[in-house]
Amino acid sequence: MTTGYTDGRRARGQQRYQLVLDAALDLVSRDGLPALTTRALAAVAGVSLASITYHFPTRADLVYATCAEAVHRDIASTRAILDELRRDFDLRTATPAELADRWLQVSTAPARGMMSVFSLWLEVVRQPDLAPLVVQWNNDTRDLVAAALTEAGASQPISAAKVLCAALDGLRLPTVAFPDATPTRADRDDLALLFSWALGRS
Structure with a gap:
């Protein structure tokens, strides 16, 4: 009772x-x-x-729970970013430059704590049972981005989402070493080109 x-x-x-x-x-x-x-x-x-x-x-239990929480928060953060884009723009008509600008503003904020997430990749080598978390992280993030790209009219949303997610992770990586780093104009232009390719519009 x-x-x-x-x-x-x-x-x-x-x-x-x-x-x-x-x-x-x-x-x-x-x-x-x-x-x-x-x-x-x-x-x-x-x-x-x-x-x-x-x-x-055990420490393995602690590492697993910490990585699982980091993945959960990162996926939630990606969902929040996409929801913010939907509030700010009509995804069917927003320009790639607008999407790139807004995405970079919200996705590279220092509070995102990328060390926790990227450390997971390195730890998988020592603790293989973490691999399903990496798969979940990749798949859930890809699916969220693909859904937004579908709304925006992308002809191949899954493939485009894979490429975009890889590029976005690359743009976020410097924040591990330089938490206060801000995106450059070149970052913005490169991301705009990717959105242009993914959506088939300029």
Whole structure:
């Protein structure tokens, strides 16, 4: 039988779990996955080591949960970017330059925490069970972009989405080393060319 006490304890446990995950993402965003240890995380999160090991018995469990959360947030961020584009423009008539400008404004913000996501690629070599997360990340992001390209009238939305996603990841990569980096005019022009190719319009 569930009681108010049980519900309250479960809610506190979930809050602590989320607090630890938030701290793990902050730690990885700052110092990369190699820095993610239970002791370092306990210090950053301000909780006991026992609290960390209760939720994540092994470092592999901790790394998996952190990467899964990073992927979940990145996919949610991509969805939010596309929703913002839909609010700002009619995708059927927006110019490639307009789309490129707006995408770069919202997708390369420092708050996106790209270290967490790109670290995942490197960790897969050491922890192969992370591979499904990479597949999920790629497929879900591609499908979101393809859906927007379909709305915009692209003739080959899936293929165009794959190319665009690869290019957009490349544009975001410098923010790992230079969090305050801003897109250049050349970045904007290159992305506009890709949107022009994907949509078949100038």
